[in-house]
Amino acid sequence: MWRAAIVLLGTLTCASALAEQVRVGEGVYRPLYRNEPDQPVAAFLLDETPVTNEEFLQFVAAVPRWKRSTASKLFVDDHYLAHWAGDLELGTNAQPDHPVTHVSWFAARAYAKWKGARLPTLAEWEWAASASETSAETRGDTNFLRRILNWYSKPASTGTQPVRSTYKNLWGAWDMHGSVWEWVEDFNSSLVTGESRADSSLERPMFCGSGAAGAADVEDYAAFMRFALRSSLTARSATSSLGFRCARDLPRDPPEDSL
C-alpha cells in the first residue's frame, strides 16, 4: 500500500528519477540522555539514499540564488560546495553519484522545499538509522555498533563513496551510517533546553565525563559523536563529510481507490 503512496507522491512533485523514498515504520526514539522522555515517531517517507552531487546540481541550476558564488553568506559559510569545480560544474572532486557534502542546513532545507519534501527530524533520523539490515532496533547490538565506529576510524580525507555502497537497512534506506553525516531539521535541539539559565549545563553533557553518566547507553559512542557533531554546527556550516537526505509525511488518508 505504501508503494502506491510513493507513486502518488512522485507524480505530485518534481521528484527526479534518482530519488526514491522508502517507508520507515513507526517506532520510538530513545534520546541520548535518560532524563529526556522517549519520543514516538510516526511512520514517514525517507529518501533511499543521501542526496547526490548530481541531484544537488539540478537544484542549483534551477534555483540560481543557491549557486556557490551567489548564495547569501547569511545562509552558507566559505566551505559551501567547496569541492565543486564551479558554480554549475562538479569536477573531479565531486562525483555525480556521490553524496553531496559541503552543504549548509539552510541549503539542505531549500533543496528539500524545492522537492516538496523536508528534512527528517532528529528523532525520525535516529529511529530510521537505528535499523540494521534485519532488525528495526540495534540497541545493544555490538557488531552493528562496531561497524559504525569503523567508519570513524577512517579520516574524512579518504573521500566520499558512491551512494548505495555501504548497506541497506530493514526499511530499505541505504548508507545511514558509514557514508556521510546527515543534517536533520532540529540539529541543534540537543543543545536547546528552552531554559536560558540552564545554558551552563549545556556544556555538561557535551564536555564532561559526567555527561556520560546520564547517558541512556554509555557504549553508544557513535551516538555521542553524532550529537557532538550536530552541536558543533551552525546552520551555515558546511563540512566535507556532512550531507543530507529528504523526508516526507505519509499522506494522511491514501485514497483507497488509488490502489
Added chain:
Amino acid sequence: MNISKSYSPRLARIALGLFAAAALSTSASGATLPVEEAVLTHAPNVPPPITRRTPAKVVINLEVRELVGKLADGVEYTFWTFGSTVPGPFIRVREGDHVEFHLHNFPDNKLPHNIDLHAVTGPGGGAAASFTAPGHTSTFNFKPINPGLYVYHCATAPVGMHVANGMYGLILVEPEHGLPPVDREFYVMQSEFYTEGAYGEPGLQTFSMNKALDERPDYVVFNGSVGALAGDNSIHAKTGETVRLYVGNGGPNLVSSFHVIGEIFDKVYIEGGDRVNANIQTTLVPAGGSAIVEFKCEAPGTLVLVDHSIFRAFNKGALGMLKVEGEPNTEIFSGKTMDSVYQPEGRSIPHDAPRPPREEGKAKTLAQQKADGEAVYKQTCFACHQATGQGIPSVFPPLAKADYFNEDPDRAVAYVIFGREGPLTVNGAQYNQVMTPQNITDEQIADVITYVLNTWGNKGGRMTVERVREIREGGPAPFGAGIGAH
C-alpha cells in the same frame, strides 16, 4: 576574530559572554604587551626556556588533524591529533602571560573537537569556548595564573574516545622567575591505545571500545607509538649533564609508575607542581597529570625509561631510552669487577642429589641440552625476546624463525657473551637497540643456543661448550659484538 559562528542564539550567548570578558582584560592590560607567537615543539623536544621577566601576549595556533599513522612496526591507527602528532606539541608560556588561543579544526576532519587546558582557570578549561566544527577556527583568551606542568586534551563527547585516539599534550606555565637552568630538557608523554587486534597484529587497527571500557590496553607507549623514544629515536645526554624530563600522562585510563632504569631522580616536582621531592626511584604520574623529574647523568650507558608497572614496559611498549655518552665513572658505577662462585656456609657442591656424571656439555644428550637450555631461556632471555621468541616489534628482535639467528649461531653466542648494540635487520625489520652481556656460564650459553636452534621453526643443530669457550677467547671483534665501544 569570529568565535560565535553560531546561529543558535543560545550558543552565541555563551560564546559572546566568554569573549567579552576576555576582550576586556586584553584591552585593559594586554594592549601594551609585546606580542609573540608561541614556539611549539614536537616530542621529545621542548621549546627553549622563557627568558623575559615580564608578561607578553602569546599567540598560539594549534590545528586538529585526523590522520592515519604508525602505532608500531606494521601497525597503523587513525589518530586524532593536535598538531598532527601524538602527543600534541609542547606549549611553553609564562605565569601572567596573556594567551590568545586559536584552535583550527582542519576542513577534512570528520569530527568536531575542542581543547581543555588544565592550565586554564575557567569553565571547562576552554572546552566550551573552543568547541569547533570541521573547517572552523575558535579563538579564546586566557591568563595562566598558576605555574606548573599541565596536560591539555580534547574534551568533546565521547571524551574517552577523543583522548584514546591521541588528543593530549603538555603546557608548561613557567613561574615568573623561571625554572633553574639545566643542560637538557625533554618531553615524554605516556598513553595507552585500545585496538581491536592484539598487540602487534599488523594492518590498520580500529579503536576497541570494549577494551577501553575494561581498561585493558594493547599498547602502552611513550610519545605516541612503540619505539618513539627508543633506538634511533632515543634521547641523548653526556655524562655530568643534568637532564629534566617533562613527563605527562594522557591516559585515558592508566596511572604511570614512571621510572628510569639506572637512575635516581635527584628532584621530582611532584605532580608537576611547586613541591619538590628529592632522591626518588619511581614517581606516579596520574592520568591527566604530570611530573617534572631531574637527574644528573653520572655514568655512560643506556638509561631505560619505563612504566614500572612492568608488563607495560616489556610487553606493551612503555619503554624509552636515554643514551648517555662520556667517560666511565668507576667511582659511581664500577661495572662488573669479579664473578666468583657463591657458596653459602654449610653447603658444598655435591650436597645435591647425585647427578649423572658427565664431561660438561659434550656428554649431554641433545634432549638434555634442550631441556636445560629452555630453563636458561626462561630465566634469562624471556623478558626481552618473549615467551615464544617472537620479540617485540622495533624493540627486541625475534629469535623465532629468525633469519639473522639461523645465519650464524656463533654470532649469537658472541652477543650473549659480549652484548650487542647498533643497527640490525631481522626478518626484514630494523632494530637499533642495546642487548647487554648476559652473565651466564659457557655451558648455559651452549644449552640456550641449542634450545633456540631446535625450537620455533629454527634450523636445528647444536652448540658445544668448547665452541662457546673459543668464541669467548676470541673476543667481541670477529662478530662486531660488544657495547659501549663507540
